[in-house]
Amino acid sequence: MLAACGRDLPGNLFALPLTLTRDELAHYVTQDADSLEMSVTAEPLDDGVSLSGVQPKVGVILEGGRYVGRTKMQDTHIIAKLPVVGQALLPEVEELSLRLAGAAGVNVTEAHLEPLEMLAVEHGYDLGDVSRKTNFLAVIRYDRSPDGRVHCEDFCQVLGVMPENKYMGASYLEVASVLMEFPTLGEPAVHELLRRMVVNEMLGNPDMHLKNIGIYYPDGHTPELPPAYDIVAYAAYNKRMGHALHILPPELAVKPKMSVKDAQQSKAAKPGIGPAVIRKFCEELQIPEKPAAKVIRDTVKNAVLRWPDLIASSLLTETQKERLLTHFHAHPLVASLIRRQGKPAELDLSS
Ligand SMILES: Nc1ncnc2c1ncn2[C@@H]1O[C@H](COP(=O)(O)OP(=O)(O)OP(=O)(O)O)[C@@H](O)[C@H]1O
């Protein structure tokens, strides 16, 4: 399996084989139960690229105006996320989601829509009914730089949680506690996490699990928060609620005042951001509550001011735009801001 992952691993990581005889190799691979098939090799495969996640994607390099596979000389520095059968315009929805998050103040990864005719790489994915002009999303990797690889790890790795537990292995509070342990992350990184959490709620993205949050080491040893990636406004497809992770671990959860019906609904979904949750979150981290609450308020204000135009001028279908706007306007913080401050255009960002 390691050989199949190749040399092009995430971050600044290499997996190289020990020098073993064929017999020793057979011992480890088959536990002496079988002879070793000739196709089994220890050397990393030349065209191997390792990318996690469930969506169809390939690792590519931009060369001479085309996106090609990695070469012996060069690691991939772009992730091409491909169109998906049954999820109309997914690359367009993800590109818009990243721009919306950016407009709300989140630091987002660089990504561009490109037509499939520019993608010159073999892959085994069924893309369904596409043409040369159908878009894919070219996501620029933050773990590759002109000077070489930048090490990174996701929060499954940081917390020692197995990937299959990426939705249950920890809460956002535990993620934030790790951020608080490093001076280069600390309170500003927690504020950025809060920004991403509220943006996810407003977009209907219940997918910021432990592998969709990471840290990286631009200078080789100091941890920093990389730009946000894999933000998708699922509200454009249907109504989605809740978060990938609990904000507070269940034993600390604050009990919101709600009707029986709401309480039943919220049992299924993980509860969202509200004043009581933020108070407890900050209390546990021993950071002041006021600046954190302001971060959330500002994020919502920016979204209210800027999202409607960005959504209207996007490449989404009219139905998708409508669903996204409806979900956005129904968010309690958005609804209350609009109610209190009148029309979006009159919002005063200085307050
Ligand atoms: N801009 C980036 N730079 C470096 N690594 C990235 C970047 N974007 C994504 N990755 C890495 O690639 C993995 C897969 O990307 P991404 O999360 O976008 O795919 P996905 O298939 O939609 O994921 P999921 O399974 O969460 O739906 C991420 O978990 C992360 O490790």
Ligand SMILES: [Mg+2]
């Ligand atoms: Mg992902």
